[in-house]
Each structure stands twice: as C-alpha cells, then as structure tokens.
Amino acid sequence: MGNSFRIGEVAERSGVSIDTLRYYERRNLLPAAPRTPGGYRIFNSETIDRVLFIKQAQDLGFSLDEIGSLLSTNGSSECRRVRDLLDAKLTELDTRLKSMHEFHDKLTRYLAECEEELKRHPDSAECPVVVEIAHAERT
Amino acid sequence: MGNSFRIGEVAERSGVSIDTLRYYERRNLLPAAPRTPGGYRIFNSETIDRVLFIKQAQDLGFSLDEIGSLLSTNGSSECRRVRDLLDAKLTELDTRLKSMHEFHDKLTRYLAECEEELKRHPDSAECPVVVEIAHAERT
DNA sequence: TTACACCCTAGACCTAACTCCAGGGTCAAG
DNA sequence: CTTGACCCTGGAGTTAGGTCTAGGGTGTAA
Ligand SMILES: [Zn+2]
Ligand SMILES: [Zn+2]
Ligand SMILES: [Zn+2]
Ligand SMILES: [Zn+2]
Secondary structure (H helix, E strand, O other): OOOOEOHHHHHHHHOOOHHHHHHHHHOOOOOOOOEOOOOOEOEOHHHHHHHHHHHHHHHOOOOHHHHHHHHOOOOOOHHHHHHHHHHHHHHHHHHHHHHHHHHHHHHHHHHHHHHHHHHHOOOOOOOHHHHHHHHOOOO | OOOOEOHHHHHHHHOOOHHHHHHHHHOOOOOOOOEOOOOOEOEOHHHHHHHHHHHHHHHOOOOHHHHHHHHOOOOOOHHHHHHHHHHHHHHHHHHHHHHHHHHHHHHHHHHHHHHHHHHHOOOOOOOHHHHHHHOOOOO
C-alpha cells in the first residue's frame, strides 16, 4: 500500500537510522508498531511525520524525556497537562530565542572586528577577537 | 588582590563546578592557570568571563570542540581562520533561529487549541493537540 | 600547632542518545 | 525452492560532557 512501510523505508524517509527507530519505540516515543506474521514492524506515513517532529524538537534543545512527556497519551485531564507543558516550553523557547539573538549579535561584532583587522593588516597573525575572548589579558 | 581567585571562587561566580573547571583546563578551553608554591591554581576575573562565554555558546548548541576551535590560539593566519569560523557559526545560528521561530509558532498554535478545548469542554479528557501530534500532519 | 575548610591528581564512574553486534528469521523475485 | 536483501532480539559498546572517589597536601586563623 502507499501507507505501509517497513522500518528501512521509514528510516530513509525520516533521516534517522533503523536502530534509532527501534530505540524510540523502546522509549515510547513511537507507539508499538503492528507486526507482520513473521514479526516485521509495519509503519504508516504518520510515523515519519512524528519522527520529524521529534527531531525538530530535539534540534531545538529538548530532551527525549521532555518530548516524550509532550507526546505521551495517558493520564486523565489531558488538555490541562498538555497546556501547562506547552506553556512552560514556550517560556523556555522565548528565553533561548532571546539569548540566541544576543549571541548572534556578539558574534557579528566579532566578525566585524576580524574583517576590519584583515583589511588593515592583511598579513598580521594577531586576531583581536582571539585576544579579546581567548587571551583575555593584553600582552 | 581583587583579581586573584581560587578555583572554588571561580566555580561559584561562574556557575559551574570545580570539576568542570579542571575539565575545561584539561580540554584546553582554559589556559593552564599559574599555581601557588603549594600547587593551588590562581585564576583572574577574565577566566570567569571566559567560562560564561563557553556556557553561553554551549547552551546555544555549540560543542566544546567547536568552542575550543574558536578559542584556540595556534596557527598562523589567525584572523582568516577566526573569520571563517565566525561566518560559519553565524549561518548556523541564523538557521537555528529561523526554525526555532517556526517551532515557537507551532507550539503557540497548539497552546491555543488546548485553551479552546478547555473552554469548550472543560471536563473532556481528549486533547486535540495530542491527537494531532500523534497522527501528525506535516508542517 | 592545631583545626578545618579548601585544594591536588589519577582514574573510575555516570547519563543521554545512540550505534553496533551476534546469531538467527523473513520474504519477494526468479 | 533458493537466494539475497531485509528484518528480528538482547545486549554490549560509544561519545560527549561531565561527576565522584580515594588518598593525600595547603593555608590561615585562633
Ligand atoms: Zn489540549
Ligand atoms: Zn592590527
Ligand atoms: Zn580576527
Ligand atoms: Zn472537545
């Protein structure tokens, strides 16, 4: 069918390894997949999307445990729990965005210093940025 | 002097453990500190700034190796190397900022759905967000 | 000069998130 | 059928970034 995949195909389409998929299943980040009579896992296309969601969240600094608590489906007052989780994550994300902007600006200033120095003394080996960050003390 | 610290003070002021400081020194993220006759490390306040820089970069997803290559001081045409590194990091940071914004928006939409559902059916146990992620649609 | 908080090294240990391996079974093509 | 690519499990190994321990030395204030 167009919506039935073996683990290798899911791996290829979602960009993770077969081992990682089995690992995610063990960690309950993916529901236990149904099997063929012979024991092969049968996935559908939604698994692929879910893996992509996991990867995205992970790239942004969330742990598998955190992602798991967002994705887990047990407990009674689901909406309340999910809302609180989302609220916390959003606050976290805001903070991270802010300091990422600041760091971006800092690196931009460093880059400008480097360009300046290269223009001024193209053959100098002394990078003012390195002096500033790394050497910290003036020589 | 006001610019001489033992390792414990540096740890406290920079928010990392003593072990982490010694570990950073081993990894050459910090220069080998001078010692007292008895062998105690003597740090100055710039070490603290440097540790804070490392921590900030690390929080933003840079590995200690990457940070190290930015901070390392050997090689001849320093400025060129540092500029190229900074350039690459900035591009990376731009990409990360962009997808972080997108993820932020996605979570915001999820949160709105939750609030909506809680308003509409306060006692329902069925969270539409969980349903949606579990059967994810591509974003 | 003794008390006591603080520091030293080498090396073992820890957690997260994979990744690999041995030894074996499955399945579609020919 | 047979073959060869693909899949299974359980468990060991790996990497990054620390964290902890044992066994000892240091520094200073009373
Ligand atoms: Zn909800
Ligand atoms: Zn110059
Ligand atoms: Zn430079
Ligand atoms: Zn409803």
